[in-house]
Amino acid sequence: MDQGRQPEWSGEPLPPRVLVLAGGLSHERDVSLRSGRRVAEALRSAGIEVDERDVDADLLGILRSEPPTCVFPMLHGETGEDGAIREVLELLSVPYVGAGPAACRIAFDKPVAKETVARAGVLTPASACLSAETFREMGAAEMMAAVVAGLGLPLIVKPTRSGSALGCTVVRTAAELPSAMVNAYAYGPVALVEQFIEGAEVAVTVIDEGAGPRALPAVGIHPDGGVYDYTARYTAGATEFHVPARISPELAETCAEVALQVHRVLGLRDVSRADLIIDPSGRVWFLETNVAPGFTETSTVPLAVQVAGLDLGKVCLSLVHAAVARNRDNPDA
Amino acid sequence: MIEFPSADSTRLDSYVDRYAARTHGMTASEIRALFAVASRPEVVSLAGGMPNISGLPLDVVGSAISNLLQAKGEVALQYGSGQGDPVLREQICAVMRLEGIEAHPDDLVVTVGSQQAVDLVTRIFCDPGDVVLCEAPSYVGALGVFKAFQCEVVHVAMDAHGLVPEHLREAIAAVKAAGKRIKFLYTIPNFHNPAGVTLSAARRAEVLDIARAEDILILEDNPYGLLGFDSDPLPALRAHEAEGVIYLGSFSKTFSPGMRVGWALAPHAVREKLVLAQEAATLCPPSFSQMAISTYLHQHDWQGQIKQMREMYRERRDAMMTALADFMPASCSWNRPEGGFFVWLTLPPGIDGKAMLPRAVTARVAYVPGTAFFADGFGSNAIRLSFCYPPPERIREGVRRLAGVLEAEMELRTTFGATSLSSHRARSEYDAPSTDLS
Numbered sequence: 104m105d106q107g108r109q110p111e112w113s114g115e116p117l118p119p120r121v122l123v124l125a126g127g128l129s130h131e132r133d134v135s136l137r138s139g140r141r142v143a144e145a146l147r148s149a150g151i152e153v154d155e156r157d158v159d160a161d162l163l164g165i166l167r168s169e170p171p172t173c174v175f176p177m178l179h180g181e182t183g184e185d186g187a188i189r190e191v192l193e194l195l196s197v198p199y200v201g202a203g204p205a206a207c208r209i210a211f212d213k214p215v216a217k218e219t220v221a222r223a224g225v226l227t228p229a230s231a232c233l234s235a236e237t238f239r240e241m242g243a244a245e246m247m248a249a250v251v252a253g254l255g256l257p258l259i260v261k262p263t264r265s266g267s268a269l270g271c272t273v274v275r276t277a278a279e280l281p282s283a284m285v286n287a288y289a290y291g292p293v294a295l296v297e298q299f300i301e302g303a304e305v306a307v308t309v310i311d312e313g314a315g316p317r318a319l320p321a322v323g324i325h326p327d328g329g330v331y332d333y334t335a336r337y338t339a340g341a342t343e344f345h346v347p348a349r350i351s352p353e354l355a356e357t358c359a360e361v362a363l364q365v366h367r368v369l370g371l372r373d374v375s376r377a378d379l380i381i382d383p384s385g386r387v388w389f390l391e392t393n394v395a396p397g398f399t400e401t402s403t404v405p406l407a408v409q410v411a412g413l414d415l416g417k418v419c420l421s422l423v424h425a426a427v428a429r430n431r432d433n434p435d436a
Numbered sequence: 437m438i439e440f441p442s443a444d445s446t447r448l449d450s451y452v453d454r455y456a457a458r459t460h461g462m463t464a465s466e467i468r469a470l471f472a473v474a475s476r477p478e479v480v481s482l483a484g485g486m487p488n489i490s491g492l493p494l495d496v497v498g499s500a501i502s503n504l505l506q507a508k509g510e511v512a513l514q515y516g517s518g519q520g521d522p523v524l525r526e527q528i529c530a531v532m533r534l535e536g537i538e539a540h541p542d543d544l545v546v547t548v549g550s551q552q553a554v555d556l557v558t559r560i561f562c563d564p565g566d567v568v569l570c571e572a573p574s575y576v577g578a579l580g581v582f583k584a585f586q587c588e589v590v591h592v593a594m595d596a597h598g599l600v601p602e603h604l605r606e607a608i609a610a611v612k613a614a615g616k617r618i619k620f621l622y623t624i625p626n627f628h629n630p631a632g633v634t635l636s637a638a639r640r641a642e643v644l645d646i647a648r649a650e651d652i653l654i655l656e657d658n659p660y661g662l663l664g665f666d667s668d669p670l671p672a673l674r675a676h677e678a679e680g681v682i683y684l685g686s687f688s689k690t691f692s693p694g695m696r697v698g699w700a701l702a703p704h705a706v707r708e709k710l711v712l713a714q715e716a717a718t719l720c721p722p723s724f725s726q727m728a729i730s731t732y733l734h735q736h737d738w739q740g741q742i743k744q745m746r747e748m749y750r751e752r753r754d755a756m757m758t759a760l761a762d763f764m765p766a767s768c769s770w771n772r773p774e775g776g777f778f779v780w781l782t783l784p785p786g787i788d789g790k791a792m793l794p795r796a797v798t799a800r801v802a803y804v805p806g807t808a809f810f811a812d813g814f815g816s817n818a819i820r821l822s823f824c825y826p827p828p829e830r831i832r833e834g835v836r837r838l839a840g841v842l843e844a845e846m847e848l849r850t851t852f853g854a855t856s857l858s859s860h861r862a863r864s865e866y867d868a869p870s871t872d873l874s
Contacts (some may be wrong), residue, residue, distance in 0.1 A: 129480075130794055133472035239851045269466060270794065281852040282791075289794040290846055327571075337464035340452035345445050401448050 121146055122171035123425055124188065126157035129180025130290060131174030131267050134337065137399040138175040142419055144173070145398075149416035152425070158188065166195050173423045174199040176395055179266050183396050184211045200422045200432035202394045206370035210394050213263050213295050215371060220389055223368040225361055227389045228380075229254055230297035237290045243281070250296055251277045257299040258283075262290035266393065268332045273299055297390075302382040304331060305348045306403040307362035308396065309375045310419035313428065316366050318359035318419060319407035321379075329333065339401050346410040358388050365392050372429075373422045376404055443624045458586050467805065474802035480834030482821045483802040484505075485629060485777050487689050488752075490743055493736070497692075500731040508727060517724035518547025518715035520699070524730040528699055534739075535661050536671030545710045546721040550659055550686040550698030552620075553710075554578050556717065557655055557682055557700065558585045560709045561619045567611050569621040571599055573780070573809030573818070575629045575657065576812050579624055582811070588616065589811035596771060598635030600621060601642040605835060620653040620682075625673060627660040627776025630809045632818035634774055637670050644677050652680075659686040659698075664775035665750040675779050679703050687729055690742050695725040697714055714795050749777070755828035757819065759835035765842060770821075777824035780806075782817060784846055789819040802838040 123146070125139020126132055143153045154171065156162065158178065166174075174197055179263050182188055186204035193204060202210065214232035221227050231250060237248045250258075258274040260283040270290035272283035283361075286292035305321040323345030325337035335342045347355065362377035369375075369392060376396035380388045396404045406413050474481040504512055519525075525541035532539055547553040564586035570579070572591030582589050590611055593603040604621070611618055623643070625635035635643070647654050656673045674683035686698035693741055714721070721774070732738065753772075756779055760770055767784035783789055790805035804822075806815030820837075823831055834869065 111479055128476055128800075130470060130473065130797060132476075180863040191493070235848055235851065239847070243851045243853065264718045267469075269469075284854055285848055286518060289791055289845075290798075333466045333469065334463045337469075339449035340455075341463060343445050343447055406446070406448075 108385070112357055119172040119423070120152045120164075121173050121175055123153055123155045123175045123177055124158060124162075124183075125155060125177045127178045127180070127182050128158075129178070129182060130265065130269050131179035131183075134267050134397060134399060135177055135183065137178045138179065138395075138397050138402065141398040141400065141402075141405065141415075142175055142177050143421045145416040146423070147416075149414075149420040151420060158182065163191070163195075166192075170195070170197055172198070173426050175419070175423065176201055177398065179395055179397065181264065183346065184266070184393070185264065186211070196430070197233055198426045200373050200426045202369075202371040202373070202375070207394050208371045210371060210375075210392050211264055213261060213391050214293075216365075216392060217295075220365050221367050223364060225364055225368070225389045226386060227299050229300040230295055232293060232295050234293045235284075236292070238284070239363045247277065247284075249281050251280065254296060254298050257301075259297050259299040260284060260287045261295045261297065262287045263295050266399070267288045267336060272333065272334055273330055283395075300380045300382050300388050302380045302388075303348070303350070305350070305379050305381060306359055306407070307358050307377045307379060308404045308407040309362050309366040309371070309377070309420065310408075310418060311373055311425060312418070313425040316363055316371075318362045319411045319413075320347035321355055321358045322346055322403040322406050322410070323349065323350070324403070334350070336397075337399065342401070344403065346406050354381060354385060354387070361387050361389060365389060373425055374404070455850060458584050461583060467790065467793065467808070468483075471798050471802065479797070479800045479802055480801045480826060482823070482826070482831070482834050483804050484825065484836070485822050486689055486779075487693055487750060488745075489692060489874060491741075491748055492692065493741070495650075496736050497728075497732060503729050503735075504727055504731045511835070512661045512724045512727045514723060516726065518720045519711045520544065520721050521726040521730060523724065524529045524697075524726045524733075525699075527730055528685065531662075531733075532672075532674075532683070532701065534671045535658070536675030537665075537683065537701070538675075543671060543701055543704060543707050545702070545707055545714055546726060547698045547700055547714065548721055549688055549693070549696045550657060550684040550700075551577055551581075551685045551702040551783065552704060552714075552717070554581045554655070554657065555584075556710050556713045557620070557684075558582060558587065560706070560713050561653075562582040562587045562767070564617045565616070567616045569611075569652070570602070570811070571623060571628065571631070572751045573630050573806060573815055573820075574622065576804075576808045577622060579658065579809070579811050582622075582850050583667055587619070590618075591760050591812070591814070592621075594628070594631055594633060596633055598625060598628070598633050598639055599643055601639060601646060604643065606648055608646070618650075618652055620655045621647060621788050622655045622657065623673075624657045624660075626658055626669065626809060627773055629660070629776065629780070630778050630806075631780045632636045632771050632773035632778045633780075634664075634670070640670065640673055640676070644673060644680070647680055648677070654681045655684065656681050657684045659684075659689050660776035661685075662690055663746055663749060663777075665746060665753065665819060666774050674701060674780045677805060690745070691729060691732065691738070695729055696722065697725050697729055727847050746775075749775075749824060752823040752828055752831060753779075753825075755831045756823040756835065763836050763839035765839070765846065769848075777822050778821065779821045780822055781819050783819065783842070785817070785851045787842065787845055788816045790816055792841060795845060796838060796841045799837045801834045801841065803838065 123143045124141045125135045135279050146153045186207035190204040192199045217227045264271040270287045274280050274283045304324040307321045308319040309316050325343040365377045366375050377394045378390045464596040525544045562585045568582050568587045571594050592607045593600050661669045674681040770781040804820040806818030
């Protein structure tokens with residue numbers, strides 16, 4: 104910690120020590136390490152002592168022997184976003200930033216999240232959730248024909264439980280569907296086949312610093328290649344971001360409302376990011392949400408924080424404050 | 437209608453409009469991201485080609501370095517010659533003599549690993565659009581250099597005996613017919629990375645004949661030559677031909693990759709240019725590393741050490757061969773390398789090694805997809821397996837996991853129809869090489 108700087112900390116105990124968890128064994132390990140580093144630097148800039156750790160066999164012992172003031176999980180993908188690591192933190196009564204395990208389980212599973220928000224009236228593209236086993240048992244050719252007949256083209260195929268666009272493929276002709284399915288199944292046994300909505304892609308960050316969730320300005324995403332895939336996400340310069348998105352105030356308001364509604368309906372906490380598409384007629388479609396959104400140098404959350412006129416370090420610190428206060432006020436929460 | 441023009445925009449890289457054209461291909465990739473997981477101990481990595489230096493006598497190395505600092509510390513910690521330490525260059529000549537090369541220390545340039553030698557040679561010879569002939573597949577690090585200098589890579593097929601002379605002739609003819617200029621043939625004759633094969637003695641003569649007849653310079657990259665398991669090394673191409681061959685060597689595989697010391701042996705005029713290029717790039721190769729290696733070579737039985745390394749790698753090769761025979765489906769094929777670090781495994785028809793990698797990482801095993809070793813997207817039905825680093829029991833476990841991954845992938849491909857999924861691509865201008873090197 105910078106000894107010359109007073110931490111902007113009003114909680115107990117003092118001095119605060121935040122443990123940022125990053126890495127893990129998911130396919131998004133590399134992204135997670137980058138996000139974790141960024142969050143750790145932001146918290147340090149706010150004068151907080153920060154440890155950074157991977158998830159491994161030593162973690163439980165460290166959480167028990169040297170419990171941090173708060174954990175900031177920046178683990179993406181399985182374990183990090185499926186609720187598992189948060190379940191462990193609950194068992195140990197360690198405060199942490201972000202949604203609880205049950206909400207994570209719903210939000211991380213794309214079809215379940217879509218179904219849940221759709222019931223609350225949020226618009227989301229029509230889709231089918233299909234396991235590889237289904238194709239095997241019922242005949243792939245017939246199944247694929249049924250998918251195309253039922254949903255039309257173009258489509259986007261995604262693994263149901265993955266992030267960073269890994270395993271995602273846009274399908275414009277029926278002939279492209281088999282390899283798209285195989286690509287998705289390389290990341291998990293179940294795939295989401297969804298109508299591909301052509302339009303403007305925006306990301307809306309929701310933060311709750313203790314006074315209730317609020318949406319930050321939408322960030323418009325314009326990848327050079329037209330598809331916001333892994334390369335476009337993590338190669339600086341490969342995507343143009345509009346900050347805020349070049350949409351009318353009315354549409355911006357709608358995007359914010361959708362993101363907040365998703366946050367509330369799924370029971371999320373502290374921070375989330377909703378990925379949305381605005382079609383040419385101005386309808387806002389929900390694609391997916393992230394309970395541990397990326398904080399890398401090319402991620403949209405830090406951009407949204409910046410365009411809102413906020414300081415990333417202070418925002419991260421207030422999320423820590425909120426998590427610690429929640430744990431103190433309601434230790435069984 | 438949706439666009440609302442009052443916002444700022446950013447690419448999160450304020451230098452994006454200033455980069456050179458050759459930088460534009462340097463992008464993040466899913467494959468690189470997946471390799472981040474391979475560094476975890478839970479994963480059996482058959483991916484990286486890291487030399488196993490666990491057998492190095494660190495006490496000997498430590499005392500050699502200590503002696504060096506006491507005796508010549510002020511020289512070792514100072515800038516040195518752009519061409520490299522004269523004593524080390526003498527010793528390198530003795531190392532090369534083991535592979536039949538008679539050379540003068542003055543014709544050597546010490547480099548930061550042989551990787552830098554590839555860079556310097558390409559730098560002094562290649563303009564954008566120049567053609568470099570490479571084996572199919574070829575070393576990914578060299579392909580990266582050729583791409584950075586905007587060369588056009590033309591692959592030439594190999595088989596179990598290395599580069600195929602007929603295909604070399606055909607490739608040269610095709611390139612010349614297209615009005616393009618070949619700057620050199622880049623080849624790894626011994627225990628090839630990634631293919632694991634060795635260029636036979638007969639073919640060495642034939643390749644040299646072709647190069648002489650066609651006036652093609654050869655860039656002979658030989659980091660693994662002293663790591664043969666079954667017999668003495670074959671004479672290097674450079675042992676037969678001094679003027680038409682630039683020879684690259686390295687201490688990374690026979691001593692320590694961390695020292696970053698390699699070398700180029702080149703015809704005198706080329707050597708002059710390489711020294712100037714070296715001085716422009718780094719001023720001089722690292723004095724400390726050079727003198728540490730020189731002291732090690734002087735004070736230690738380095739040839740005995742290499743013998744021990746060969747035995748260790750042979751044991752690992754044997755473990756991989758046994759595991760592959762025990763676990764892999766019959767529709768896979770692979771070669772039995774007689775040295776070096778790598779096995780080239782050809783997957784069953786329709787299986788794409790790159791597409792399968794996420795499934796492998798989930799199963800806690802990693803490899804390098806074959807496409808990494810081609811400049812043109814070919815090689816999807818092959819993968820490179822390294823046996824150099826994990827101990828034999830981990831190699832067996834890794835191959836067992838890989839077999840399970842392959843079985844699941846084959847089932848999936850069967851479900852969706854392998855032929856419709858095949859991503860094998862042939863080049864349009866030149867013959868597609870076989871990737872089956874077994």
